[in-house]
Amino acid sequence: MGRQRISNNHWISGALIVILALLIFFAPSYGWKIRAWLSPSPGCPSGSSAGTCVSPSSSQADGQSLAAENDALKAQLAQLQVVASQLPTSTAGEVRAMVYSRYPMNFRNELFVNAGANDGIGPGAAVVFQGMLIGQVRAVFPDQAVVQTIFDDTLKMPVRIGAAGADGLLQGGSYPFVGSIANAAPVAPGAIVYSAAPGIPYALPIATVAATSTSPDSLFQQASLDFPYDVNNIQTVFIIK
Amino acid sequence: MRLRFILAILILLLACALQFWFASANVFINFILAALIVFALFFDIWELLVFILFAVFVVNWAPVPSIDIFVFGIIPIAALVFHNVSAWTSWTAVPVAIICGFLLLYLAIAPAAFLANWELFLVDVFGGLVFGGLVFLTLDRLKG
Structure with missing residues (x-):
């Protein structure tokens, strides 16, 4: 038995x-x-249940099923509006893509999007969010693509800073920074950091300078960066063909 | 036996939820791997494969599993092999297995990142040890 x-x-x-x-x-x-x-829904207040954006206190308010359903619908509408607010009108040469998922561990920072070779996407294509460069396409499938973001440790990209166009090298990671800036280069907090890499449209904004310091070997300046978005909340991106 | 299997699936779902919730706050702790490693001490290869494949199914983030996911799935099997070979059943096997498993994961997937970011590894291991310990206590009580 x-x-x-x-x-x-x-x-x-x-x-x-x-x-x-x-x-x-x-x-x-x-x-x-x-x-x-x-997973928690992006833009939901803390304490909300996953996938619904409804706080426990509002769902229990009034104890009436219609009021609760009304609150749930309002919350879902707010959630959809968050996504809609990230959907600017498309322009020629760009493909809009939704983010399917993110790399689940802390070895890489990559997004998986729903546009691929069939949409004219190729490796190395620039990926932007609300006009800001957030990464490059690393791998392409027929209808999907993998995007390496600038928060990935292995990303390195030539950039320029500010009106003077000081050259630097963007080093990806949890806290991206720009290194290899000449000591004499005029770099100040608030200056815009923009792309200057081959294969990527020139002058795509990336971030602004938060603070400057001297590199550990004292040969260069380096700049920490401020970003106007949270990469974990990105739901849609544009890929420049 | 069946109750333990169902409980393990629920624990795995909880581990998935915890891992994704922490990841949304930029804190990466491999709760799922910790759970799978502990499962290797309680289940046979067939049941463990079910848990591993379910975890891969949820965690896999690309249309085709990558080498990272393959390494992620192999580690619990290695823990099972070690458990069967050594017959080490005491609770001390859990922290050793989790630390070794996590170390293997980091060294296999991103050795350079591991060497450059010790603190991330320590946070990951600490979270894994706490969760793995709780999972072990839960399953061990059910076995008793």
């Missing part, structure tokens, strides 16, 4: 393994939906 039960359990486990393997390779989007359901 015990052996029979173990055999039955193995059959069930085997069936689940096959089903999950098929889902992983042929229907990964269902996994992304589960992940989206488990």
Whole structure:
């Protein structure tokens, strides 16, 4: 009896393994939906339940089902408006893409978007959010692409700073900074940092200078950066073809 | 047995939710990997594969699993092999397995980042140890 039960359990486990393997390779989007359901919604107040943006106190207010449903609908509308506010009108040469998911561990900072080779996207394409350069396309699939953001440790990109166009090298990471700035270069807090890399449109804004300091070897200046957005809240991007 | 399996699925879902919630605040702790490593001490290879594939299904963020996800899935299996070979069943196996598993993950996927950002690794391991310990206590009580 015990052996029979173990055999039955193995059959069930085997069936689940096959089903999950098929889902992983042929229907990964269902996994992304589960992940989206488990993740907090961007722009929701803390304490909100995942995926609904409804605070516990408002859903219990009045104790009437219609009032609660009204509050839930208002919250969902607010959530959609957050996304809509990130959808500027498209221009020629740009492809709008939604962010499917993010790299789940802390080794990389990458986004997975729903535009790919079939949309004219190629590796190295610039990716912008509300006019700001946030990264480059690293890998392309037929209908999706992987975007390496400037918060990725391995990203390095030539940039220029301010009206004088001081040259620097943007170093990606949790706290991106611009290094290799000549000591004599006039760099001040508030100056705009913009792209100057091959393959990317020139002068795409990236960030502003927060503060300047001397590099550890005292040979260069370096600048810490301020960003007007939270990369974790990005839901839509534009990819420049 | 079945109750323990269902409980493990719920624990895995909780680990997924915790990992994604912390990630949204830019704090990356591998709760899912910690749970899978602890599961290796309680379940056989078939059940462990179900948990691993479910975790990969949820965590996988691209249309095709990458080498990172492959390494992520192999580590709990390595923990199971070690558990079977060493027959080390005491609670001390949990922290050792989690620390070794996390170390293997970092060294295999991003050794340069690991060497440059020790503090991220320590935060990750600490969170994994706390969560893994709680998972172990829960499953061990059910086994008793």
